[in-house]
Amino acid sequence: MTIPPYAELLGLSIEPGEHAPTLVMPFAMDVVGRPGFLHGGAIGGLLEMAAITALEQALATQGGGRFKPIGLTVDYMRGGRDKPTYARGTVIRLGTRVANVEAIAWQDDPDNPIASARTNYLIAR
Amino acid sequence: MNEDDARTARRFDPKRLFEGRFAGHGATLGIEYHNHGADWAELALPYAQKLIGAPATGVIASGPILALMDMATSVAVWLKLDLFKPHATLDLRIDYLRPARAGRTVIGRGECYRITRSVAFVRGQAHDGDPDNPVANVAATFMAVEGYR
Numbered sequence: 001m002t003i004p005p006y007a008e009l010l011g012l013s014i015e016p017g018e019h020a021p022t023l024v025m026p027f028a029m030d031v032v033g034r035p036g037f038l039h040g041g042a043i044g045g046l047l048e049m050a051a052i053t054a055l056e057q058a059l060a061t062q063g064g065g066r067f068k069p070i071g072l073t074v075d076y077m078r079g080g081r082d083k084p085t086y087a088r089g090t091v092i093r094l095g096t097r098v099a100n101v102e103a104i105a106w107q108d109d110p111d112n113p114i115a116s117a118r119t120n121y122l123i124a125r
Numbered sequence: 126m127n128e129d130d131a132r133t134a135r136r137f138d139p140k141r142l143f144e145g146r147f148a149g150h151g152a153t154l155g156i157e158y159h160n161h162g163a164d165w166a167e168l169a170l171p172y173a174q175k176l177i178g179a180p181a182t183g184v185i186a187s188g189p190i191l192a193l194m195d196m197a198t199s200v201a202v203w204l205k206l207d208l209f210k211p212h213a214t215l216d217l218r219i220d221y222l223r224p225a226r227a228g229r230t231v232i233g234r235g236e237c238y239r240i241t242r243s244v245a246f247v248r249g250q251a252h253d254g255d256p257d258n259p260v261a262n263v264a265a266t267f268m269a270v271e272g273y274r
Binding site: 032069 | 224
């Protein structure tokens with residue numbers, strides 16, 4: 001999978017998964033907000049990339065398709081510290097015209113996320 | 126007092142905040158100061174290759190616009206307080222009304238319309254040239270760990 005320039009800016013690497021890939025974002029100055037903590041925008045961007053890659057994988061099993069983001073809601077639960085951050089999306093519903101996708105970001109334990117997102121996409125098959 | 130004097134009489138200066146910054150996510154994205162008022166701030170996100178999310182069209186990813194709006198609304202809180210207070214985004218909702226056109230600078234305007242003891246409520250819009258034709262709409266809240274007042 002080739003990654004777009006913005007994903008490179010975030011430093012993302014992609015680990016394949018059965019239902020959706022897991023994205024890894026190293027802690028680096030490029031994604032820092034206040035000193036010692038990840039920027040909320042970088043966490044939001046990571047969650048969006050996780051949702052997008054999960055949807056791409058789900059669409060690929062159905063012959064592919066293009067999609068556009070409609071909206072995104074992010075909940076920030078704890079500060080992102082100086083360690084790698086992981087994120088994975090889950091396609092909640094893949095309809096003919098709309099997909100609902102959730103994503104979580106975590107550092108130590110996926111059951112203890114630092115942030116989560118709900119996002120909707122318009123699909124053009 | 127004219128508008129410039131009114132600005133310099135204030136304690137929190139967002140322009141200085143961005144001039145003094147040299148590293149971090151905002152600097153990497155190229156986000157700059159644009160304009161501000163008593164409870165609002167406008168930041169600029171100039172178009173750049175490294176922001177692209179869709180290489181086929183050259184359209185920038187939605188993540189940088191989310192970061193732009195997170196920062197513009199955050200600065201709006203400090204303007205309304207007229208004080209810098211460490212705080213964190215609690216939640217942020219963004220609607221992507223249309224893609225930003227390739228090559229255009231995106232302007233993000235954030236406004237703080239209410240601050241309670243520990244939560245600040247903000248809203249904002251982003252556009253790529255015409256404020257009446259926005260690319261994104263945002264509603265968010267921030268929380269100050271030690272309280273806003």
